[in-house]
Amino acid sequence: MTSFSMAPLFRQSIGFDRFNDLFESALRNDASSSYPPYNVEKHGDDNYRIVVAAAGLQEADLQLQVERGVLTVSGGKRETGNEGVTYLHQGIAQRAFKLSFRLADHIEVRSAKLDSGLLTIELERVVPEEAKPKLIPINGERPALQG
Numbered sequence: 001m002t003s004f005s006m007a008p009l010f011r012q013s014i015g016f017d018r019f020n021d022l023f024e025s026a027l028r029n030d031a032s033s034s035y036p037p038y039n040v041e042k043h044g045d046d047n048y049r050i051v052v053a054a055a056g057l058q059e060a061d062l063q064l065q066v067e068r069g070v071l072t073v074s075g076g077k078r079e080t081g082n083e084g085v086t087y088l089h090q091g092i093a094q095r096a097f098k099l100s101f102r103l104a105d106h107i108e109v110r111s112a113k114l115d116s117g118l119l120t121i122e123l124e125r126v127v128p129e130e131a132k133p134k135l136i137p138i139n140g141e142r143p144a145l146q147g
Contacts, residue, residue, distance in 0.1 A: 036093070054119045056094060077094035077096075106126055107125050
């Protein structure tokens, strides 16, 4: 019996731009956490967007938090007091949810808005000057010692 480890694929991250990140995202969000559906989009080299389907929810029903490089989106329908309502069919889910996304280094949440039942979270890679790659000139001369 042959087995192989999928552990290298299990890194849910935004900003690393690797296929296995998307693959792991799909695997990690199994049936218990696949609600609500969401998209992770890349817009240019440094801009990303997460779009969460939040049908029937209002801004007060949703919470976004970033802690230690993990973006957590949680929500749930508040009690509306519809005691006299009997649903003949209830296709709009109103259960609580929690989605987590590990953000790569230097990825920052820029904004979030709820429009037409879609929660859109804008992300941007902001690399500080000291973390950017630097070109080092190659020449045969040694720098003069100051002293």
